[in-house]
Amino acid sequence: MKVRLQRKLSLVFLIIQFLISAVFCGVALYVEFIPTKYIVALIIVCLVLLGYQILSQLTNSSYIIGRVLCVFFCAFFIGGGYYIYDAHAAVEDIGGMETKLDVISFYVLNEDPAKSLKDAKDYTFGILQMQDRENTDKALKEAEKEVGKTLNIREFEDTSTLADALYAKEVQAVVFNQAFLKTVEEQYATFDTDTRELVKHQIETVVQQQIQETDVTTKPFNVYISGIDVYGNISQTSRSDVNVIATINPLTKKILLTSTPRDYYVELYKDGKSFSNGMPDKLTHAGIYGVDCSIGTLEHLYNIDIDYYVRVNFTSLKKIVNLLGGVEVYSDYDFISDWGPNGAGTHYKFKKGYNKVNGKKALAFTRERHHFENGDHQRGRNHQHMIEAILNKVMSPSVLPNFSSLLKESKNMFRTSMSTKKIISLCNMQLSDMARWKITYANAEGTGGKKTTYSIRSTLLYICEPNYESVEKISKKIKKFMKETPEDIEAEKKDKDSMATEDPQPTLAP
Numbered sequence: 001m002k003v004r005l006q007r008k009l010s011l012v013f014l015i016i017q018f019l020i021s022a023v024f025c026g027v028a029l030y031v032e033f034i035p036t037k038y039i040v041a042l043i044i045v046c047l048v049l050l051g052y053q054i055l056s057q058l059t060n061s062s063y064i065i066g067r068v069l070c071v072f073f074c075a076f077f078i079g080g081g082y083y084i085y086d087a088h089a090a091v092e093d094i095g096g097m098e099t100k101l102d103v104i105s106f107y108v109l110n111e112d113p114a115k116s117l118k119d120a121k122d123y124t125f126g127i128l129q130m131q132d133r134e135n136t137d138k139a140l141k142e143a144e145k146e147v148g149k150t151l152n153i154r155e156f157e158d159t160s161t162l163a164d165a166l167y168a169k170e171v172q173a174v175v176f177n178q179a180f181l182k183t184v185e186e187q188y189a190t191f192d193t194d195t196r197e198l199v200k201h202q203i204e205t206v207v208q209q210q211i212q213e214t215d216v217t218t219k220p221f222n223v224y225i226s227g228i229d230v231y232g233n234i235s236q237t238s239r240s241d242v243n244v245i246a247t248i249n250p251l252t253k254k255i256l257l258t259s260t261p262r263d264y265y266v267e268l269y270k271d272g273k274s275f276s277n278g279m280p281d282k283l284t285h286a287g288i289y290g291v292d293c294s295i296g297t298l299e300h301l302y303n304i305d306i307d308y309y310v311r312v313n314f315t316s317l318k319k320i321v322n323l324l325g326g327v328e329v330y331s332d333y334d335f336i337s338d339w340g341p342n343g344a345g346t347h348y349k350f351k352k353g354y355n356k357v358n359g360k361k362a363l364a365f366t367r368e369r370h371h372f373e374n375g376d377h378q379r380g381r382n383h384q385h386m387i388e389a390i391l392n393k394v395m396s397p398s399v400l401p402n403f404s405s406l407l408k409e410s411k412n413m414f415r416t417s418m419s420t421k422k423i424i425s426l427c428n429m430q431l432s433d434m435a436r437w438k439i440t441y442a443n444a445e446g447t448g449g450k451k452t453t454y455s456i457r458s459t460l461l462y463i464c465e466p467n468y469e470s471v472e473k474i475s476k477k478i479k480k481f482m483k484e485t486p487e488d489i490e491a492e493k494k495d496k497d498s499m500a501t502e503d504p505q506p507t508l509a510p
Contacts, residue, residue: 010057013070017053021046024077031088033424035432049073091427092420100205100290101235102132103178104139106198109166114173117199121147123172126165129155131455132177132288139175139201159184160459163191173198179237179288182229183456204235207291214307216422217429220249220482223418224295224309225387227366228287231315234415238313240287240294242366242383245306247478250426252489253435256481257387258442258474259380260298265446265463268454269296281454282463288455301466302475308418316413317366318359320390323406325398328354329365329389332381337368362386376464380443388439395430395437442477445470 025043028034034042053073056066106117106125114120127136144151154171156162159180166174167188176184178200184191214221227242228234240262247256262284268276270293286294295306312320321327331350338347348364357365366386372378416423446464453461 006063007057010063010067013067014050014053014057017070017074018050020074020077021050024081027081027085031084031424033088033091033427033431034084035428037432046077088424091423099235100207100237101233102135102203102205102237103200104135104175104203105178105181105200106139106143106173106175107166107195108173108198109169110194110196112172112196114198117143118147120173120198121149121151124152124154124170126154126156126162126171126174128159128162128176128180129157131158131180135177135203136175138203142201143199158456158458160187160456163188166195177237177288179239180455182239183285183288186456186461187459214422215425216248216418217250217425220247220251220484221307222247222304222478222482224291224298224306226287226291226294226309226311227317227383228311228313229284230313232313234311234313234316234412236313237290238287239284240291241284242312243283243294243298244380244383244387245298245302245304245478246387247481249481249484250429251486252484253437254481254484255391255437255439256442256478257384257439258302258444258478259384260301260444261376261380261446261464263376263446263448263462263464264301264444265449265451265453265465266297266301268293269300271296276454279454279457280451280463282461285453285455301471302478304475304478308416310418311415312413314363317386318363319413320359320406321357321362322359324390324393326356326358327362327386327389327393329357329362330354330385331365332378332385333372335368335371337364337371377443377445381441384441384443391437391439395434397434442474443470444474 025039025046028039028042053066053070056062056069106120108114108120108123112120114123125140127133127140140151140153154165156165159176162174162176163184165171181191188194223246225242225244225246226240227244228236228238229241230236230238243260243262243264245258245260247258249255260283262282264283265280266283267274267278268281268286268289270289275289275293275296283294283297286297291309291311295309298304299306331352331354334350334352336347336349348361350365355361355365366379366382368382369375369379445467447467449463449465450460451463452459453463
């Protein structure tokens with residue numbers, strides 16, 4: 001009787017382990033980013049452990065140890081399955097539908113007596129005549145519903161004349177997208193302290209994404225990396241201060257990072273057409289009109305197609321670096337950055353060579369430009385160094401312990417137009433070969449000056465006049481980079497080896 005009971009109990013343990021290990025292998029197959037060779041290995045391990053369990057339950061001396069190990073194996077499979085599924089769910093969030101957040105604010109001067117929108121219902125409201133008019137009109141319509149009357153409106157050419165009118169008290173309130181706030185502060189540095197926000201309206205819009213059919217594991221592709229100049233919500237519309245095109249060739253395992261200065265003076269393009277009606281603007285201002293405007297502008301500048309984009313901001317850079325446990329970033333110079341936490345003026349020192357940085361130091365490293373002789377050009381170079389440092393850490397085995405946490409936080413850290421399926425296929429490829437990628441740089445050149453822009457027409461702003469010879473060189477470099485094959489790389493390597501080992505030619509005596 002006792003032997004029969006023990007056999008039944010052994011059978012229960014075997015069935016439980018079999019079911020849990022089967023579910024574990026099923027989850028590993030379902031998520032798709034685990035390479036086939038690892039799944040085969042997992043199945044073999046599960047079968048071996050199950051075989052051991054069967055043998056242990058057949059002997060009187062080892063069945064207790066077998067049952068203890070069974071509990072341990074099952075706990076491991078459950079934990080591993082949850083970890084894998086959780087990581088997959090995080091990837092789905094990253095590649096999901098994106099929304100754009102526009103915050104339309106109503107500002108009055110600090111000494112103004114109005115405490116609410118109803119107090120200001122008889123004011124004259126200054127608005128931008130053309131820029132972001134659709135969102136402004138939506139916010140005004142909501143405001144008119146709230147106060148129960150039509151508001152008095154006065155239109156202005158740009159944020160400069162709009163702010164002038166508020167300070168001169170030609171209008172009692174101004175209304176504009178917070179994405180324009182930094183352009184106002186370029187003229188009125190104390191605007192934030194001189195005014196207060198009476199009310200704000202948030203407008204959320206679903207971003208229509210063009211689905212690319214590129215097989216990212218076998219065909220080269222371009223990714224636009226946009227770094228917007230705000231903290232907090234990654235969906236908020238803002239200027240794009242970081243403009244890097246990552247050209248990725250999965251066949252040669254090479255990445256080309258092309259940096260374009262934020263102040264590049266170029267015509268803005270959107271949906272294949274001129275957005276600024278032939279008038280140039282600073283590249284950073286393209287971000288105000290949407291990531292598709294930044295992409296269209298860069299596509300036209302370099303005569304290339306950009307397949308996907310990734311958007312990050314100040315907060316996301318800090319979080320990414322901290323979740324990675326810090327990164328080793330290369331600096332071309334010894335320098336001090338005064339970009340402390342939230343602009344607090346903390347000074348961070350960097351030495352020439354590799355520097356271990358956390359999130360705060362990473363932000364200080366990438367924001368500094370005033371301490372460099374070539375200013376924004378070097379800052380663009382530092383952006384490339386930081387991207388390379390992050391990529392090297394992400395593609396190394398050391399990231400695996402924090403892999404799930406990193407993916408879970410990714411939804412709040414960046415936005416991308418790349419689909420879940422393509423992200424998973426890239427993860428699968430990298431986990432399969434754990435290849436080391438070669439990363440190279442290209443930097444567009446230009447000359448500083450002052451001109452009016454599409455966004456601000458009444459005031460001269462600092463701009464960077466493009467060196468179109470450098471633009472043309474980069475365009476050719478990107479196109480050549482995308483056509484390279486492993487055979488080309490091998491042939492180039494053989495040529496170099498041949499030149500190195502070739503007998504030197506005899507030198508004729510004078």
